[in-house]
Amino acid sequence: MLNFGFAIEHRLGHITHYQNLARWVTEDPDIRPTWMPIETSKNDIWELVPVIRNNWSLQASLRTRDALKAALSVQPLDAIFLHTQTLALFAIPFMRKIPTIVSTDATPLNYDIVGAGYNHKVSGNHLLERRKFLWNRSTYHAAAALVTWCQWAKNSLVADYGVPAEKVTVIPPGVDMEQWHFGRNKAARLTTEKVRLLFVAGDFARKGGYTLIEAFRNGLARDCTLDIVTKDTNIQRELAGMEGVLVHCGLAANSSPLKELYAKADIFVFPTQGDCLPLAVMEAMAAGLPVIATDVGALREEVEDGVNGLIVPPSDAGAVVTAVRSLCADETKRSAMAAATRRIAEERFDARRNYGAILSLLKKQIDNTTSPLVKVSQIKCQPSL
Numbered sequence: 001m002l003n004f005g006f007a008i009e010h011r012l013g014h015i016t017h018y019q020n021l022a023r024w025v026t027e028d029p030d031i032r033p034t035w036m037p038i039e040t041s042k043n044d045i046w047e048l049v050p051v052i053r054n055n056w057s058l059q060a061s062l063r064t065r066d067a068l069k070a071a072l073s074v075q076p077l078d079a080i081f082l083h084t085q086t087l088a089l090f091a092i093p094f095m096r097k098i099p100t101i102v103s104t105d106a107t108p109l110n111y112d113i114v115g116a117g118y119n120h121k122v123s124g125n126h127l128l129e130r131r132k133f134l135w136n137r138s139t140y141h142a143a144a145a146l147v148t149w150c151q152w153a154k155n156s157l158v159a160d161y162g163v164p165a166e167k168v169t170v171i172p173p174g175v176d177m178e179q180w181h182f183g184r185n186k187a188a189r190l191t192t193e194k195v196r197l198l199f200v201a202g203d204f205a206r207k208g209g210y211t212l213i214e215a216f217r218n219g220l221a222r223d224c225t226l227d228i229v230t231k232d233t234n235i236q237r238e239l240a241g242m243e244g245v246l247v248h249c250g251l252a253a254n255s256s257p258l259k260e261l262y263a264k265a266d267i268f269v270f271p272t273q274g275d276c277l278p279l280a281v282m283e284a285m286a287a288g289l290p291v292i293a294t295d296v297g298a299l300r301e302e303v304e305d306g307v308n309g310l311i312v313p314p315s316d317a318g319a320v321v322t323a324v325r326s327l328c329a330d331e332t333k334r335s336a337m338a339a340a341t342r343r344i345a346e347e348r349f350d351a352r353r354n355y356g357a358i359l360s361l362l363k364k365q366i367d368n369t370t371s372p373l374v375k376v377s378q379i380k381c382q383p384s385l
Contacts, residue, residue, distance in 0.1 A: 001030065001031075001032050002030055002078045002363065003034065003076060003078050004032070004078060004080070004081065005033075005034045005036060006025070006034065006080075006081045007036040007038055007064045007068065007082050007087050008035075008038065008081075008082075008087075009038055009084050010039045010040070012202065013105075013278060013279045016254070016279050017083065019253055020173060020174060020175075020355065021358070022035065024351065024352065024355035024356065025355075034077065038060050038067065038087055042063065044063065046058075046059045046063060057086050057089060060087050061086060061087055061088065061090040061091070064087040064091060068080070068091065068094050078098075078099075078366050079098065079362045079363075080094065080095070080101070082100060082103065083104070083147075084102075085108075085136060085140065088142075089135060089139055091139070092138060092142045095142040095143055096142065099144040099362075099366055100144055101143060101144065101145050101147055101362055101365065102139065102145075103146070103147040103148075103149075104147070104148055104149070104153055105150070105277055106149075106152070106153050106276040107157055107161065108132065108136050109133075109156055109161075110153055110276065110297070111276075113297075114275065114276065114297050116273070116274065117272070117273035117296070118274045140157060140161050140163050141161075141162075141163065143167075145167055145168075145361060145364075146163060146167055146168045147168075147169055147170075148168060148170050148171075149173060149298070150172060150277045150297075151301060152298035153298070154168045154170050169361060171357050171358055171361075172348060172349055172354055173277075173282065173354065175279075175282050175286040175349050175350075176352070177286055177345065177346055177350050177351070179254070180259065180262070181287075181288075181342070182262070182287060195224045195266045195324075195327075196265045196266045196267075197226045197227070197265065197267050198229075198265035198268050198269070199227070200229040200268075200270075200280040201229070201230055202231040202232075203232075204228075204230045204235050205273075206272065206273055206275075207270065207271075207278075208273055208294065208314065208315070209228065209230065209235065211315055211317050212226070212317075212320060213239070213245075214317035215318075215320035215321045215324070216245065218317060218318075218321060220325075221243065221244050224324065224328065225245070225246075226245045227246050227248065227265065228248065229251055229258065230247065231249060231250075233249050235249075259287075262283060262287040265284075265287070265289055267292060268280075268281070268292070268309075269324065270291060270293045270294075271292070271293070271314065271320050272293065272294055272296055273315060274296065275294075275297045275299060277297065277302065278299070281299065281303065282349045284341070285302065285308065285341040285342065285344060285345035286349065287342075288338045288339070288342040290309050290327055290338055290341060291308065291309035291310075292310050292320065292324060293310075293312070294313065294314045295311050295314075296314060299311075301348075307337070307340050308341035309337060309341065310323040310327070
């Protein structure tokens, strides 16, 4: 039996990633997991310390350090999986003793590129930015192996941080292809039915929700209905009574009500302003939905323009209207894109294969090391820059 520690950032789409990974770990009889979800809000000392309490990276990495110390006080760990690199900043002493995979959806420099959508601004303090860069680079190089969700992030690790390409494996998150295969012919509809649009995003504004609402009001309401899934209850109140729009709050990841909305939809519209490789798009693809999305982050690794969806500029409601109308007017194109998007999902985002690949890579790290198992008493938990 292998003792693996899994510390995973517990916010945004990483929560779904955590749930999906946990499901496949339980199916591996060789693994005894120790789960360490690193949450954004926790009643601990790091929410009280000045500077740290306002800095998610420091909070998360210190909580991860504490969680690893606690786990190792109970039993040794054969290997560690950290997602994302934010959690690994204070884990370098652990990584020197225990084979560790650091997983990321985007590097800090990737994040700087899409940061405007997250209200993230690069500091004007060049010395501070340089120190952050060196710290992250040290973290990446300390890992036994690295997993990126996308080629976009791997390219940054190699080009920006000097990580050897052979040390980095691209393994996207995955979707259960059986549970998300609804077997419905989306082209077979009554001519009098309106086309059903679906938008799923916890962060309504960043994911382009207001752009979609503007598009719906300015040309789509006549021929379409719109289902919005979000955590933002203010949106539910704001759009109450808007004809053709239903807002669904409180739907859990992988839940039956959420899957039902995907099963009934015809087009997934996702005009996001800031993203890396969104899981909601993978779910739409597994459900066989054509996707209208923006060219942000690594979205082109999900949506091939003209093949399984259409790419539009961010914050361009007019482009969204044009894209939706083009698919509404051509059921043959919509049907072809539906088949293509399911095929691409099976090729790239099959959960069984992708999460299995992560676990195989973890096991491989044990084979590649001769380091003995260690306990927390053997580790000096001081960051090394």
